[in-house]
Amino acid sequence: MNEQMNGKVSKEHDGTRTFRVEMLTRVEGEGRFHLEVKDGQVRKAILHIFEPPRFFEGFLVGRSLFEVPDITARICGICPVTYQMSSTRALEAILGITPSTGIRKLRRLMYCAEWIESHALHIFLLHAPDFLGYASALEMARDHRGLVETALRMKKVGNSLLEAIGARAIHPVSVRVGGFTKPPSPRRLQALLPELEWGLEAAQETVTITNSLPMPEFQQPYVFVALDGGADYPLEWGEQIAVSGRDPVPLGEFEKVFIEEQVDRSPAFHCRLPDGTPYLTGPMARLNLFADRLHPRAQEALERTGLTLPVLNPYRSIVVRAVELVHAFAEAVDLVREYTPPEPPYFEAPLRAGEGFGATEAPRGLQYQRYRVNDAGIVQEARIVPPTSQNQPRIEADLAGLGPELLAMSQEEATLRCEQLIRAYDPCISCATHFLKLDIREVED
Amino acid sequence: MTASPLYSGTQVSRVETPAAQGATELGVDPTEKDARGGRPRLGVFKFASCSGCQGVLLSCEDELLALADALEILYFPEASSHLQEEGPFDLALVEGSISAPEHLEQIQKIRARSKTLVTIGACATSGGIQALRNFGNLDDFVHRVYPRPEFIAALATSTAVAEHVKVDYELRGCPISKRQLLELITAILLGRRPEIRNESLCLGCKRYGYVCVTVAHGLPCLGPVTMNGCGALCPSVGRGCYGCFGPKEGANTEAMAQRMLQLGMSKDDVRNAFRFITGYAQAFREESARHE
Incomplete structure (x- = not known):
């Protein structure tokens, strides 16, 4: 680590200390942050995102509903399955299609694969270097080669499973409204069992490793939000949204309760509860709300950590993510063992006008979509709410909460602490289709 | 070029x-x-x-x-x-x-x-x-x-x-x-030249032995005018190519469009098929404009 790293600028005058990073690294997409503390008071706490707009909700209008999953996949190169799945759910609701159990299980398996790939990437390649004091996993590999190799192998298992189901891992091509164009053969999936079983053990080890990392102490009063998937751990399906300490929200009420707005002088959308409270979505929210729905293997792993629920320290999300990694591997092993190709592979229904909602759990949090289509199946209106636009106000509130204790630290240590906190959310900035360059905005005064 | x-x-x-x-x-x-x-x-x-x-x-x-x-x-x-x-x-x-x-x-x-x-x-x-x-x-x-x-x-x-x-x-x-x-x-x-084939997706299907989705199932497929590179993934799962790798050099998009119309696609559908993932690539852009 050196001072030239990433253009960090520090200022101290008039009793003001500023912490900022001009280019956030080890996150997906481009952003910066700016935190200003004056006389012990936080004056500004801003996560500034300069990913250019891509107008998905604009150009979806006028397209056939059958084209939608191939379009929405392109919102994010790390969680394309998330976007495909929320789209298909919303559009199937419009057409009155209820996918069979077999199709739902195969979708869940595909989702497990994406979680495996994304969580392994985030835990080891993006977040762990913060805890161990490296600029990157590639640098970390010089001292911990075995660890990085294990991470890459786990990631590869996730990608191989995605390829088996979707033909490719990034922007899979077999997903369609109603089901799958062609499901994989049982033999193709079963060939992956040895690696999945290896991965399950490696994920257990990952829980132990992450739980032994040096962990900064920090807590915030969070409101947790996650998809309620009935008896299942939140993943690819759910008709309502759970909110800690508040009533659950039916999917159709999403936009009334999670208010998306362009704030102040900024063009970025932020989601808050109607009373203005920011909320947290992602691994910590899912675990705190639904730990009892974890796979037994993941429950064992959670017990081993000694964590008490609710987990309120965002830095510990790396451990929670590892517990979810165990869950994803364990559920994938079960689903592959019992797999038979869904028959029929997809359902069709006559086109009709209507409005539909779909929500699923991306690795980094809740993802919601709404569509209105006409009687020819042409999209008239689209609304897409990515996880990161929901977490952004919460990240800023965390930065503000962190402010006072940063004053006792060196500039470098304080800045790294902020980055480590932001990365704990696994922000996926390209996902945030609405996000734009924003001017300095005061969130705390 | x-x-x-x-x-x-x-x-x-x-x-x-x-x-x-x-x-x-x-x-x-x-x-x-x-x-x-x-x-x-x-x-x-x-x-x-x-x-x-x-x-x-x-x-x-x-x-x-x-x-x-x-x-x-x-x-x-x-x-x-x-x-x-x-x-x-x-x-x-x-x-x-x-x-x-x-x-x-x-x-x-x-x-x-x-x-x-x-x-x-x-x-x-x-x-x-x-x-x-x-x-x-x-x-x-x-x-x-x-x-x-x-x-x-x-x-x-x-x-x-x-x-x-x-x-x-x-x-x-x-x-x-x-x-x-x-x-x-x-x-x-x-310090050598990369060897990357310039061929249509159709050649990929032939090489891997995938059944042609257009010939066998009458599905529209942009394979004949699209650069291969993915490994003919869409036909491998029973659907037509949608052009992720963009137009192959010298692609005959007009003949492609005619075939798509024959297969029952509307003018709007043909326009949107070319106007998709790589829709602003010159050959696809020009073809889509012919179906305004």
């Missing part, structure tokens, strides 16, 4: 800029590399995109650590906090389309600091799916998405990097192919 018909990996620029002077056609000169005594220096840059093509680089799980040994990674924000933006770079991989006002200057800087500049993916090579806005009015899109459009700073069009600076090679695809990426990096490390 003066590229060899055998290799799509060589892309001659559409725009000559002063900054582009001195860029080489054939990667790193091995003698220069030795003289400096270092490994070739890599930069990975992003414009408007989903990060999926960088994701392909990170998904080279078996090769990633070896690549990190063979290359000196100077700038790769998604992977490393150690950033040396000034370069200079022996190899710059550029993902994403030129889409926002600040991109215009940024891409010139990257070009000036890079010996070999390679665009990766549909966004960088054709403007990407976000180039669908090029066919409409930016203001309409902005108003459709944002209640307060006065804060939106976007260019009227989303365009390929080669519209702005000289590009040495391009890798097509949404996302790019891992195999092609590794071939390109290997070739540049060795």
Whole structure:
């Protein structure tokens, strides 16, 4: 680590200390942050995102509903399955299609694969270097080669499973409204069992490793939000949204309760509860709300950590993510063992006008979509709410909460602490289709 | 286009800029590399995109650590906090389309600091799916998405990097192919020309033994006019190609469109089929315009 790293600028005058990073690294997409503390008071706490707009909700209008999953996949190169799945759910609701159990299980398996790939990437390649004091996993590999190799192998298992189901891992091509164009053969999936079983053990080890990392102490009063998937751990399906300490929200009420707005002088959308409270979505929210729905293997792993629920320290999300990694591997092993190709592979229904909602759990949090289509199946209106636009106000509130204790630290240590906190959310900035360059905005005064 | 018909990996620029002077056609000169005594220096840059093509680089799980040994990674924000933006770079991989006002200057800087500049993916090579806005009015899109459009700073069009600076090679695809990426990096490390086939997707189907979805099932498929590179994935799962790798050189899109109309597609459907992931690539753009 050196001072030239990433253009960090520090200022101290008039009793003001500023912490900022001009280019956030080890996150997906481009952003910066700016935190200003004056006389012990936080004056500004801003996560500034300069990913250019891509107008998905604009150009979806006028397209056939059958084209939608191939379009929405392109919102994010790390969680394309998330976007495909929320789209298909919303559009199937419009057409009155209820996918069979077999199709739902195969979708869940595909989702497990994406979680495996994304969580392994985030835990080891993006977040762990913060805890161990490296600029990157590639640098970390010089001292911990075995660890990085294990991470890459786990990631590869996730990608191989995605390829088996979707033909490719990034922007899979077999997903369609109603089901799958062609499901994989049982033999193709079963060939992956040895690696999945290896991965399950490696994920257990990952829980132990992450739980032994040096962990900064920090807590915030969070409101947790996650998809309620009935008896299942939140993943690819759910008709309502759970909110800690508040009533659950039916999917159709999403936009009334999670208010998306362009704030102040900024063009970025932020989601808050109607009373203005920011909320947290992602691994910590899912675990705190639904730990009892974890796979037994993941429950064992959670017990081993000694964590008490609710987990309120965002830095510990790396451990929670590892517990979810165990869950994803364990559920994938079960689903592959019992797999038979869904028959029929997809359902069709006559086109009709209507409005539909779909929500699923991306690795980094809740993802919601709404569509209105006409009687020819042409999209008239689209609304897409990515996880990161929901977490952004919460990240800023965390930065503000962190402010006072940063004053006792060196500039470098304080800045790294902020980055480590932001990365704990696994922000996926390209996902945030609405996000734009924003001017300095005061969130705390 | 003066590229060899055998290799799509060589892309001659559409725009000559002063900054582009001195860029080489054939990667790193091995003698220069030795003289400096270092490994070739890599930069990975992003414009408007989903990060999926960088994701392909990170998904080279078996090769990633070896690549990190063979290359000196100077700038790769998604992977490393150690950033040396000034370069200079022996190899710059550029993902994403030129889409926002600040991109215009940024891409010139990257070009000036890079010996070999390679665009990766549909966004960088054709403007990407976000180039669908090029066919409409930016203001309409902005108003459709944002209640307060006065804060939106976007260019009227989303365009390929080669519209702005000289590009040495391009890798097509949404996302790019891992195999092609590794071939390109290997070739540049060795100072040879990358061997990337310039052929239609149909040849892929023949090679892998996939049944033609158009002939057997009457499904529309852009395979005859689309560059192969993905490995004919869509026909492998029983659907038609939707053009992620963009038009093959010399593609007969007019005949393709006629066939699609014969298969029962409406004029609107044919227009939208060409106006999709790589819809702003010249051949597809021109064909879609014929079905307005």
